[in-house]
Amino acid sequence: MKLLFIVGTIALFPAFTGVYAARLxxxxxxxxxxxxYALYGQIEPVGxxxxxxxxWIDGLLRASQxxxxxxRKAALWTAISVGLGAIxxxxxxxxPLFLHL
Numbered sequence: 001m002k003l004l005f006i007v008g009t010i011a012l013f014p015a016f017t018g019v020y021a022a023r024l025x026x027x028x029x030x031x032x033x034x035x036x037y038a039l040y041g042q043i044e045p046v047g048x049x050x051x052x053x054x055x056w057i058d059g060l061l062r063a064s065q066x067x068x069x070x071x072r073k074a075a076l077w078t079a080i081s082v083g084l085g086a087i088x089x090x091x092x093x094x095x096p097l098f099l100h101l
Contacts, residue, residue: 007092010084011092014084014088015081018077018078021075028066031063033056034062035056035058038059
């Protein structure tokens, strides 16, 4: 009976880590691109298209880096979730063998 409780408890870990990974991926998809001038509370430069474009490019690079970091963390948590799920499956498959001993 104690073994069933342990397996049931272990089975919750993949669910929690999977949900956390999904949350990180959701956050990564919601990153807004903010141009540099807006980041510092300024207005868009008027008449200077190259400066405005550079501000937007900088914003794109920052947003891309932030999204990449969140995606990397989400991939790690997904791998942890899959590993825990595999361990739980193996324990659950072997459980009848242990109960009959």
